[in-house]
Amino acid sequence: xxxxxxxxxxxFINALIDDDSLNVIGVKSKGEKxxxxxxxxxxxxxxxxxxxxxxxxxxxxPQRETLVTYNIGKSFSxxxxxxxxxxxxxxxxxxxxxxxxxxxxxxxxxxxxPYYFEKRKSSVIIGVNMQSMSKWCFAPYMGADTIEYGYDxxxxxxxxxxxxxxxSQKGEQLLDxxxxxxxxxxxxxxxxxxxxxxxxxxxxxxxxxxxPDLIPEMLSNFYGESxxxxxxxxxxxxxxxxxxxxxxxxxxxxKDNPDLTLQQGERVRxxxxxxxxxxxxxxxxxxxxxxxxxRYRHRYFKxxxxxxxxFGFISxxxxxxxxxxxxxxxxxxxxxxxxxxxxxxxxxxxxxxPTAPDIKIQTGTxxxxxxxxxxxxxxxxxxxxxxxxxxxxxxxSELGHNxxxxxxxxxxxxxxxxxxxxxxxxxxxxxxxxxRRLGNVTTKMHALKEGDKxxxxxxFGHGFDTEQLKGKDLLFVAGGLGLAPLRSLFNYVLDNRKxxxxxxxxxxxxxxxxxxxxxxxxxxxxxxxxxxxPTVDRCPESEIWSANVGVITTLIPQIEFNPxxxxxxxxxxxxxxxxxxxxxxxxxxxxxxxLMSLERRMKCGVxxxxxxxxxxxxxxxxxxxxxxxxxKGVPEAL
Amino acid sequence: MKPKVAFFDFAGCxxxxxxxxxxxxxxxxxxxxxxxxxFREVMKEHSDNYDIAFIxxxxxxxxxxxxxxxxxxxxKIVVAIGSCATIGGINSLRNYKEIDDVKKAVYGENAxxxxxxxxxxxxxxxxxxxxxxxxxMTKEEFLSVVKSLLMGKKPEIPNYPVCVECKKNENVCAxxxxxYCVGTVTRAGCNSCCVNxxxxxWGCRGLIDNPNENSEKEVLMKYGLSIDDAINKFKLYFGWxxxxx
Numbered sequence: 001x002x003x004x005x006x007x008x009x010x011x012f013i014n015a016l017i018d019d020d021s022l023n024v025i026g027v028k029s030k031g032e033k034x035x036x037x038x039x040x041x042x043x044x045x046x047x048x049x050x051x052x053x054x055x056x057x058x059x060x061x062p063q064r065e066t067l068v069t070y071n072i073g074k075s076f077s078x079x080x081x082x083x084x085x086x087x088x089x090x091x092x093x094x095x096x097x098x099x100x101x102x103x104x105x106x107x108x109x110x111x112x113x114p115y116y117f118e119k120r121k122s123s124v125i126i127g128v129n130m131q132s133m134s135k136w137c138f139a140p141y142m143g144a145d146t147i148e149y150g151y152d153x154x155x156x157x158x159x160x161x162x163x164x165x166x167x168s169q170k171g172e173q174l175l176d177x178x179x180x181x182x183x184x185x186x187x188x189x190x191x192x193x194x195x196x197x198x199x200x201x202x203x204x205x206x207x208x209x210x211x212p213d214l215i216p217e218m219l220s221n222f223y224g225e226s227x228x229x230x231x232x233x234x235x236x237x238x239x240x241x242x243x244x245x246x247x248x249x250x251x252x253x254x255k256d257n258p259d260l261t262l263q264q265g266e267r268v269r270x271x272x273x274x275x276x277x278x279x280x281x282x283x284x285x286x287x288x289x290x291x292x293x294x295r296y297r298h299r300y301f302k303x304x305x306x307x308x309x310x311f312g313f314i315s316x317x318x319x320x321x322x323x324x325x326x327x328x329x330x331x332x333x334x335x336x337x338x339x340x341x342x343x344x345x346x347x348x349x350x351x352x353x354p355t356a357p358d359i360k361i362q363t364g365t366x367x368x369x370x371x372x373x374x375x376x377x378x379x380x381x382x383x384x385x386x387x388x389x390x391x392x393x394x395x396x397s398e399l400g401h402n403x404x405x406x407x408x409x410x411x412x413x414x415x416x417x418x419x420x421x422x423x424x425x426x427x428x429x430x431x432x433x434x435x436r437r438l439g440n441v442t443t444k445m446h447a448l449k450e451g452d453k454x455x456x457x458x459x460f461g462h463g464f465d466t467e468q469l470k471g472k473d474l475l476f477v478a479g480g481l482g483l484a485p486l487r488s489l490f491n492y493v494l495d496n497r498k499x500x501x502x503x504x505x506x507x508x509x510x511x512x513x514x515x516x517x518x519x520x521x522x523x524x525x526x527x528x529x530x531x532x533x534p535t536v537d538r539c540p541e542s543e544i545w546s547a548n549v550g551v552i553t554t555l556i557p558q559i560e561f562n563p564x565x566x567x568x569x570x571x572x573x574x575x576x577x578x579x580x581x582x583x584x585x586x587x588x589x590x591x592x593x594x595l596m597s598l599e600r601r602m603k604c605g606v607x608x609x610x611x612x613x614x615x616x617x618x619x620x621x622x623x624x625x626x627x628x629x630x631x632k633g634v635p636e637a638l
Numbered sequence: 639m640k641p642k643v644a645f646f647d648f649a650g651c652x653x654x655x656x657x658x659x660x661x662x663x664x665x666x667x668x669x670x671x672x673x674x675x676x677f678r679e680v681m682k683e684h685s686d687n688y689d690i691a692f693i694x695x696x697x698x699x700x701x702x703x704x705x706x707x708x709x710x711x712x713x714k715i716v717v718a719i720g721s722c723a724t725i726g727g728i729n730s731l732r733n734y735k736e737i738d739d740v741k742k743a744v745y746g747e748n749a750x751x752x753x754x755x756x757x758x759x760x761x762x763x764x765x766x767x768x769x770x771x772x773x774x775m776t777k778e779e780f781l782s783v784v785k786s787l788l789m790g791k792k793p794e795i796p797n798y799p800v801c802v803e804c805k806k807n808e809n810v811c812a813x814x815x816x817x818y819c820v821g822t823v824t825r826a827g828c829n830s831c832c833v834n835x836x837x838x839x840w841g842c843r844g845l846i847d848n849p850n851e852n853s854e855k856e857v858l859m860k861y862g863l864s865i866d867d868a869i870n871k872f873k874l875y876f877g878w879x880x881x882x883x
Binding site: 030031032033035053054058063064234235236237238239240241244245255257258259260261262270271273276277278292325327328413414440443444447 | 664667668670671781782785788789790791792794797798799801802805806807808809810811813814815822823846847848849850852853854856857
């Protein structure tokens, strides 16, 4: 630990500012509040601040950030290399350092976000122990009022001097290069720093009535208490302020922004928030968290349960920004959690702290946000709404997918949409996507001509395990567009017919004119090694239909299968799953013999943006194919 | 072929068309993409042969309905620009008063010479394909909507409140500055431009799809507004939307 006089510290900061190769950021006053902003002079620095409006994450995960640039119809490229300058951030409170460590884990899990880490790696964090505390802050309860690591340098104000704890070589080099008059800390100084750190907790005005270790378990018990969530969210404006100011919130949206010449454009990611109405809405209009109480609840579950299950930490550092930014004053976690604890006690609920899950975060390769260029080689209209696209990657490589996986399709200047792959991996040289015209991207796709260019990212997600299914009887249950993802596996099975047992396809649509792949279905009905039963909900007088009329479940009693050897494979509109599963259960199909592909708003495809999240599960990464045995207890899944 | 565009104005201040006239160098790029066939504020030529009609102002007279219907018939795409056209704007303030009182207040003795009815947004008369909200609309959003239309894409207008943009811009909340703001219920898309400049959100972009109005009114009163003043905050721009509920 080193000691520097306040005078020399001022010189140190000014020396940093004077070096043009550094971006020096510090806490400055902004009206009555404080904010991290570029420093023009050491005099602006306010290390006595209580809390900043936004956390310093904005320097690593900015409000708005270009991911990809493109020449319309021609090429996609990674955005230009970032600012080569090193960023020095002065005055970060311990809770914000803890938050950055959480963000590091979130942005590196499975796939690493290159844009976040390039900025993290080229920055120096100079922390400061808290000298004042916002009245909303409860960091001491979350163990985030002091920290021994995660910084490059950590300052403690000792009156006429600062003690500087050195956390990294990078920090030490910065001191060596720019600071003058440093001395080694004496035992007395080290003692004083310890004293100052112990005093921090005493500044806290909030009081959590129980150990935060109980939060995950307590939340689990309150998931279904809708009256509780309705009461607490009644005044929620769904303005998203609580999540937008949060130092550990990482959800984002991605939008395309062409320039006015319509020759080029950029793909930009911006902060998003799960409290906002359209966060979990998909192109068909289905909204998986349409009401304020469910979104309000989701925020608590995400912080206190889902991320705990996934990463082993409660993703709240107690900075209190959410509480202080909520105008109707319903976002303070301490108030809600105390209320919950009180109700739990009144109802005699016994809550024990769960043992932290044994989690080893797997970090992998960098996420590639840049799509591969591909060409539409064939376009075949199927119904008034759906068209089958045959697509070939321009570098002549194979997509290399498993049945059940999906790709993110880019249409220049419009955006990206997740589309399941309809062709089997046995089809070489190109792949097929059956696309319903719904949102902007898919509407524009329908306007593409053969020869037009698109972008492809992926394949993403977890598909069907074709090896595990070998030798089994397969019962495919498809509703409407649900046939599109199932066709990949179905045709794979037909191409390897001898490897599989009895194969049955039940396929239902609203009306005959909505049947997809009708030519293939006709061919199918002539085969004797496949049982095929179609149904329609209704048949208008203008159409002809000789098969079953009724919802898809009316077909289930009509077929024979051995529940021990059959595997049911389901995909359809969200409403369909629970009815089909209930009927399969009536016929004694074991839970782990039911596989399904789920639809959510999969935006990034790599488990980062948060839109497709069901509890601790990311549909894009952990799914879209799930085993019913694993997902049946998960709220919001079915 | 470049799409032909035309501009029309009804009851309004023409401030939105002025935003277009003020696009500076962007107007040249824009003219590379579209052909303007009618724009009373900047040119004297006029043609009824157009693909996209931009309409400013609200409909305040029965006889204006015919003109609107004719525009709808001529145009492939109708875009409402500015608050008066998109949400009824401040013209709708008068809907809180008896129409005869309004006429007398404005025209005095000559009130009988003027014909007018409940002020309303364009989509109360004809179907509208796209909206550029704001009073006035911002140049940025106008260009973004135009780009979307040229790309054959439905313009994406946020369905979240101005607070989202305010937080991203790291503004000190207007309430914390001792002001009274309706950004909590107002549709974003303006990049919180008014609050960025130290003032408040007046609500010119209209309400989000599902605003929690009761909560916002409670907030206004908690911070010191009287109930009447809180209600008045909702009248300035939300008049037509409030009436329809």
